[in-house]
Amino acid sequence: MENHVIVNFHAGRHKTKQLWHQVREDLRKTGWYLVEHETRYPGHATVLAQEAVKQGAKRLIAVGGDGTLNEAVNGLAGSRVALGVIPTGTGNDFARSVGISADPLQAIVQMYTGKEQRIDLGWVGERYFLNACGIGFDAQVANLINEGFKKITGKTAYLLAAVKVFLSFRPQPVLIEVDGKIIEKKIVLVAVTNGRYYGGGIKISPRAEVDDGLLDICIVEDLSRPQFVKNFPSIYSGEHVKHPKVSLLQGRRIVVKGNEVLKAHIDGEINGGLPLSYSVQPGALSLLMPVNM
Numbered sequence: 100m101e102n103h104v105i106v107n108f109h110a111g112r113h114k115t116k117q118l119w120h121q122v123r124e125d126l127r128k129t130g131w132y133l134v135e136h137e138t139r140y141p142g143h144a145t146v147l148a149q150e151a152v153k154q155g156a157k158r159l160i161a162v163g164g165d166g167t168l169n170e171a172v173n174g175l176a177g178s179r180v181a182l183g184v185i186p187t188g189t190g191n192d193f194a195r196s197v198g199i200s201a202d203p204l205q206a207i208v209q210m211y212t213g214k215e216q217r218i219d220l221g222w223v224g225e226r227y228f229l230n231a232c233g234i235g236f237d238a239q240v241a242n243l244i245n246e247g248f249k250k251i252t253g254k255t256a257y258l259l260a261a262v263k264v265f266l267s268f269r270p271q272p273v274l275i276e277v278d279g280k281i282i283e284k285k286i287v288l289v290a291v292t293n294g295r296y297y298g299g300g301i302k303i304s305p306r307a308e309v310d311d312g313l314l315d316i317c318i319v320e321d322l323s324r325p326q327f328v329k330n331f332p333s334i335y336s337g338e339h340v341k342h343p344k345v346s347l348l349q350g351r352r353i354v355v356k357g358n359e360v361l362k363a364h365i366d367g368e369i370n371g372g373l374p375l376s377y378s379v380q381p382g383a384l385s386l387l388m389p390v391n392m
């Protein structure tokens with residue numbers, strides 16, 4: 100059976116193009132019959148994934164970052180086609196969340212030796228998400244990154260963007276509903292996640308499991324600027340959860356209402372504003388998961 104490969108040369112700035120020759124060579128060593136496609140415009144990966152489903156493909160291998168994966172799962176959700184992940188993007192946080200190597204060639208080995216496993220997806224507005232959504236500070240950082248901070252890649256891009264947003268960001272009041280329970284807070288950010296990491300290695304939801312039938316919510320409340328600066332590094336290790344102004348919740352249906360000035364991101368891409376409703380879609384995706392998980 101066919102294995103479709105989707106490669107996004109726009110992922111990770113020039114990285115994907117540089118890596119592609121070697122990635123392709125190594126993919127061919129699997130002996131799998133490969134049908135290769137290059138994404139030609141934003142959103143194309145969804146169309147290509149839908150076609151792969153229609154054609155009865157066995158696997159769909161996405162070569163790119165979290166944005167490419169998001170588009171691919173929006174074509175694959177509910178199907179039996181298994182998603183393979185070769186991370187060549189800027190953040191690659193979904194790969195990090197499920198233990199897929201940041202080294203694309205190692206990721207191919209993990210994919211080849213891995214097992215198919217059904218995992219959850221999130222649903223927000225009119226689309227699926229695979230890894231993480233956020234409202235507030237993190238969305239403004241994602242916005243800056245997408246607008247050009249990617250001239251610098253990886254963690255440095257996110258750190259510099261975070262400093263820039265920090266200088267102007269003001270915490271905002273929101274109403275959060277988690278499975279019917281109402282919470283009102285003034286927030287720096289609210290993250291709703293399926294995976295553990297976002298923002299290029301931030302361990303925002305340390306307890307998150309992609310197959311537990313739940314979404315994880317991290318609420319960071321109004322912090323003073325000195326508190327924010329002092330505690331910011333702890334978010335990379337997940338230690339932020341010990342801070343009294345940080346709460347972790349889990350749920351199946353989450354609604355967030357609040358000020359329109361708050362930006363929101365879906366898997367790192369800016370997508371409208373509040374109000375937003377999130378729900379978990381248990382087992383909606385088949386993933387080629389590394390066996391060392």
Ligand SMILES: Nc1ncnc2c1ncn2[C@@H]1O[C@H](COP(=O)(O)OP(=O)(O)OP(=O)(O)O)[C@@H](O)[C@H]1O
Binds near residue numbers: 138140166168367
């Ligand atoms: N041919 C194309 N021209 C312009 N943009 C494209 C094209 N193909 C795909 N894209 C867009 O490229 C964007 C960036 O891809 P992706 O998110 O995978 O990489 P990244 O942003 O570097 O990684 P990450 O999301 O992990 O930080 C996606 O939003 C996708 O819609």
